[in-house]
Amino acid sequence: MSTVDSHLAGVPGSPRFAARWLDLREPADAAARAAELLGPLRGYLEHVRRPGEVPAFCDLGCGTGSMGRWLAARLGGPQRWIMCDRDPALLARVGARMPRRSADGGRIEVTTEGRDITRLSSGDLAGMSLVCGSALLDLLTEDEVHRLVSACAEAACPVLWALSVVGEVVLEPAESLDAEFAAAFNAHQRRSEGGRRLLGPDAVDVAAAAFEGHGARVLTRSSPWRLGAGQAGLAEQWLLGWVAAACAQRPALARFSERYVGRRLVQCRSGALRVTVGHRDLLALPCSSHSVPL
Numbered sequence: 001m002s003t004v005d006s007h008l009a010g011v012p013g014s015p016r017f018a019a020r021w022l023d024l025r026e027p028a029d030a031a032a033r034a035a036e037l038l039g040p041l042r043g044y045l046e047h048v049r050r051p052g053e054v055p056a057f058c059d060l061g062c063g064t065g066s067m068g069r070w071l072a073a074r075l076g077g078p079q080r081w082i083m084c085d086r087d088p089a090l091l092a093r094v095g096a097r098m099p100r101r102s103a104d105g106g107r108i109e110v111t112t113e114g115r116d117i118t119r120l121s122s123g124d125l126a127g128m129s130l131v132c133g134s135a136l137l138d139l140l141t142e143d144e145v146h147r148l149v150s151a152c153a154e155a156a157c158p159v160l161w162a163l164s165v166v167g168e169v170v171l172e173p174a175e176s177l178d179a180e181f182a183a184a185f186n187a188h189q190r191r192s193e194g195g196r197r198l199l200g201p202d203a204v205d206v207a208a209a210a211f212e213g214h215g216a217r218v219l220t221r222s223s224p225w226r227l228g229a230g231q232a233g234l235a236e237q238w239l240l241g242w243v244a245a246a247c248a249q250r251p252a253l254a255r256f257s258e259r260y261v262g263r264r265l266v267q268c269r270s271g272a273l274r275v276t277v278g279h280r281d282l283l284a285l286p287c288s289s290h291s292v293p294l
């Protein structure tokens with residue numbers, strides 16, 4: 001197996017998600033998440049909170065629970081988390097790792113649900129105080145995003161969808177081949193697979209426009225990974241997956257890939273490589289929020 005083929009499941013371009021890959025990226029995800037969206041979210045949740053009610057938060061495509069772990073500890077009060085994913089092996093890892101207490105010591109309850117989140121209806125989401133998700137939207141098709149947005153909007157749920165790729169990658173020091181791999185990788189993210197055409201880097205714009213069509217208040221913020229010497233293990237695995245996906249999309253690149261990866265890995269292991277991977281976080285508040293001062 002070549003260096004380029006030996007990447008972890010779940011790294012860019014792979015259809016499966018290994019817990020090991022999700023664990024590897026969790027600290028970089030936590031550092032990247034757009035914490036500035038939490039102010040408006042907290043303001044909205046406070047405004048609609050009913051005394052005595054324990055809010056229910058739903059994490060769609062939760063994997064091993066990275067988003068819930070980050071968010072639960074940053075919101076106050078008692079919380080009920082419903083963690084949804086179609087992969088039972090990832091769901092099995094969620095419960096033991098969620099925080100037991102919220103930011104102000106409130107009790108946190110966690111349940112898991114194995115399901116396909118593209119089939120959720122507004123009825124399934126009714127009563128949720130928040131629908132969230134991370135590193136998910138870009139894996140969906142336009143129809144799936146529209147359906148999910150409609151379900152959330154009809155259920156009047158606020159939504160926080162974090163860390164969707166936007167197709168921007170910067171490697172430093174730069175090489176002329178970077179742009180070729182980046183273009184092929186982005187095409188791979190927009191690939192058609194089993195009759196589904198994935199949105200990839202277009203996902204946030206599609207979701208934002210769909211929410212606006214429902215009258216929601218939409219805020220988006222940049223949430224890039226900034227990987228340097230302190231994140232060399234993640235940068236290495238990301239690079240292998242990025243190049244492998246680019247070559248799968250454009251096989252002509254394969255003849256350059258071994259040497260390109262070789263050079264990049266030397267830089268990575270010596271702390272000389274910096275990688276910025278663009279993401280965007282989206283907060284959508286129901287149309288009723290327009291009267292709420294945030």
Ligand SMILES: C[S@@+](CC[C@H](N)C(=O)[O-])C[C@H]1O[C@@H](n2cnc3c(N)ncnc32)[C@H](O)[C@@H]1O
Binds near residue numbers: 029133
């Ligand atoms: C890139 S991982 C992100 C996991 C987690 N949200 C995180 O940030 O670490 C994408 C997750 O979405 C899940 N997923 C993708 N499509 C799904 C679907 N249609 N229904 C349920 N889960 C899905 C995958 O199983 C995987 O756990």
